[in-house]
Amino acid sequence: MHKIRYYKDEFYILDFIYGRSVFVFDENGKFQRSIGYRGEGPGGFKQAMDFDIINNEVKVLDYGRFLNFEPNGNYLSMDKIDDFVGEKFIKYNEGYAFIGAGRDVDNLVLATNEFQKESSFFPYHTRALNVMLINPMYYSPEGDAIYRRQFNDTLFKISDFQRPVPYLYIDFKQKKSNINELLNSPNPENAIANARNLYCNIFDFYETKDYKYLAFFVEGEAWTYIYSNKSNKSIIYKRSNLIDEITFDTRAMPVGVIGDKFVFRANPHNVLSGIDSYRGTSAHFERLKGLRDDLDKEGNPVLFLVEFNF
Numbered sequence: 510m511h512k513i514r515y516y517k518d519e520f521y522i523l524d525f526i527y528g529r530s531v532f533v534f535d536e537n538g539k540f541q542r543s544i545g546y547r548g549e550g551p552g553g554f555k556q557a558m559d560f561d562i563i564n565n566e567v568k569v570l571d572y573g574r575f576l577n578f579e580p581n582g583n584y585l586s587m588d589k590i591d592d593f594v595g596e597k598f599i600k601y602n603e604g605y606a607f608i609g610a611g612r613d614v615d616n617l618v619l620a621t622n623e624f625q626k627e628s629s630f631f632p633y634h635t636r637a638l639n640v641m642l643i644n645p646m647y648y649s650p651e652g653d654a655i656y657r658r659q660f661n662d663t664l665f666k667i668s669d670f671q672r673p674v675p676y677l678y679i680d681f682k683q684k685k686s687n688i689n690e691l692l693n694s695p696n697p698e699n700a701i702a703n704a705r706n707l708y709c710n711i712f713d714f715y716e717t718k719d720y721k722y723l724a725f726f727v728e729g730e731a732w733t734y735i736y737s738n739k740s741n742k743s744i745i746y747k748r749s750n751l752i753d754e755i756t757f758d759t760r761a762m763p764v765g766v767i768g769d770k771f772v773f774r775a776n777p778h779n780v781l782s783g784i785d786s787y788r789g790t791s792a793h794f795e796r797l798k799g800l801r802d803d804l805d806k807e808g809n810p811v812l813f814l815v816e817f818n819f
Contacts, residue, residue, distance in 0.1 A: 510522055510523075510524055510764055510774055510810055511523050511524060511525055511526075511643065512559065512560065512764075512765070513764050513765040513772055513812075514560075514561065514562050514765075515767045516562045516580065517580065518535070518536055519533050519534065519535055519536070519541065519580075520533070520534045520535075520536075520538075520812075521533055521544070521560070521562065521567065522534065523557065523559070523560050525556065525557050525558055525559075529547045529554065529556070529557055530543045530544060530545055530546060530547065530554070530557055531543065531544035531545065531557065531560050531567065531569060532544075533580075533582075538803075538812075542581070542582045543582065544560075544567050544569065544578050544582050545557060545569055545576060545578060545582075545584070551584050552576060552578070552584035554569065554571050554576065555571055555572040556571060556572050557569050557570070557571060558570045558571065558572070558595075558596045558597065558610075559595075559596065559597045559598055561598070561599070561600060562580070563600050565579075565580065566578065566579065566580075566585065567579070567580055568600075570595060570596075570597070570598050572594060573589065573590050573591075573594050574587055574588060574589045574590055575587065575588040575590070575624075588624060589624075590620075590624045591624075592620070592624075592625065592626040593607065593609060593614060593618050593620075593626055593629075594609070594610045594614075595607030595608060595609060595610060595618060596608050596609070596610040597645060597646060598646070599646040599647070599648070599654045599667075600654075601653075601654040601667060601668075603621075603622075603669055603670060604619065604620050604621045604622050604627070604670070605619070605620045605621075605622070605624065606618070606619055606620075606646060606654055606656065606667050607619075607620060608645055608646065609629065614629065614633075615629035615630055615631055615632050615633070616630070616631040616632070616633060616658060617629060617630045617631050617656055617673065619667070619670050627670045628670055628671075628672070630672065630673060631658060642657070642658075642659060643713060643764065644657075644713065644714070644715065644765075645657055645658065647715070647766075649666070649676070649716065650716060650717055650718040653666050653667070653668065653676070654666065654667040655667075655676055656673055657711065657714060659710055659711065660686050660688055660691070660701070660704065660708075660710055661688070661711075662678060662679045662680065662681060662685055663675050663676075663677070663678050663679075664676045664677040664678075664679075664714065679711070679723065681708070681709040681725075681727075684708050684709040684727050685708065685709065686704045686707075686708035686709070686710065691704055705726065706728060706729050707728065708727065709725050709726070709727045710725060710726055710727075711723065711724070711725050712724040712725055712726055712731070712762075713762055713763060715763045715765070715766050715771055716766070717766055717768075717769045717770070717771065718738070718769060719737065719738050719739050719769060719817075720735060720736065720737055720738065720771075720817050721734075721735070721736040721738070722734075722735055722763060722771060723735075723736075724762060724763075730747055730748075730749065731747070731748040731749070732745065732746070732747055732748065733745070733746055733748055733751075735817060737817065737819050739819075740819060742819055744819070748760075753789075754783075755793060755813070755815070756773050756775040756780065756811070756813045756815075757775065757779060757780045757782070757783025757784060757787070757797070758775035758776050758779035758780055758783065758811075759779075760775075760776065760779065761773045761774060761775040761776075761779075761813070762774060763815075764812075767814065769816065770814040770815060770816055771814070771815045771816075771817075772812055772813070772814060772815075773812070773813040773814075773815050774810045774811070774812060775810060775811045775812075775813060776810065776811075777804045777805060777806050777807070777808050777809070777810065777811050778806040778807070780797075780804060780811050781801065781804055781806050784797060784798055784801055
């Protein structure tokens with residue numbers, strides 16, 4: 510599960526490794542239809558890499574092109590991209606922002622609404638920086654396009670074609686990695702791989718109007734930081750110390766935002782184990798226990814809508 514969108518009471522989900530398509534489910538998790546297919550012909554993908562729902566159309570980014578569909582799955586048209594190949598995209602008023610695919614192109618490519626390349630930023634330098642991030646670009650609660658990279662403490666806002674501007678700086682202090690030092694190493698691939706165990710690097714960042722959720726690793730340990738815009742208070746904890754995890758999966762991670770709620774993805778095997786070992790009582794647990802018969806420990810992920818209140 511690499512991307513999720515909620516549109517007109519349905520969930521649109523992309524799995525570009527195994528499913529290789531966009532799948533649509535109703536609010537009860539029942540499969541409704543797929544968008545496109547793997548293969549040749551109208552509506553066929555070479556590799557469905559990303560998607561979004563824009564102006565009542567499902568736009569699927571394929572290799573060097575967009576395929577456009579109606580939400581009901583009907584194929585509409587194809588838009589070819591000639592100047593570059595993108596592996597992820599986001600739409601904003603002036604055009605599109607793409608994550609470039611390939612070692613010899615910049616990581617961030619800005620293009621017009623006609624898919625003409627206008628500018629690009631953040632060269633790869635090394636394959637170790639060409640990492641697969643789950644949400645390298647996303648919409649802020651205000652609708653701005655936000656861009657981030659691994660081993661970078663600054664998130665950027667894309668407001669026009671001139672250049673990205675800083676949006677949020679995350680201060681890791683002495684645990685901050687030095688990109689220039691890593692790239693100037695005689696073996697940057699190895700240096701960057703080692704840095705993942707020594708320095709802080711962002712795994713996930715999501716935000717709603719009221720909360721910011723940051724997941725990061727340092728010295729091989731997973732940590733979570735949650736900040737409240739309402740109270741100006743924050744919570745930080747090591748994930749291995751987490752107790753009473755409401756998803757019953759201490760490895761559960763957010764995969765998106767719907768309104769003021771974070772969407773967490775949990776492993777069904779861990780959820781079932783948590784249900785069987787839980788000794789408390791709560792309305793939440795009773796509802797979750799009622800779903801047990803529908804869960805397969807080897808099946809698809811379980812989605813939770815999570816709210817914070819502090």
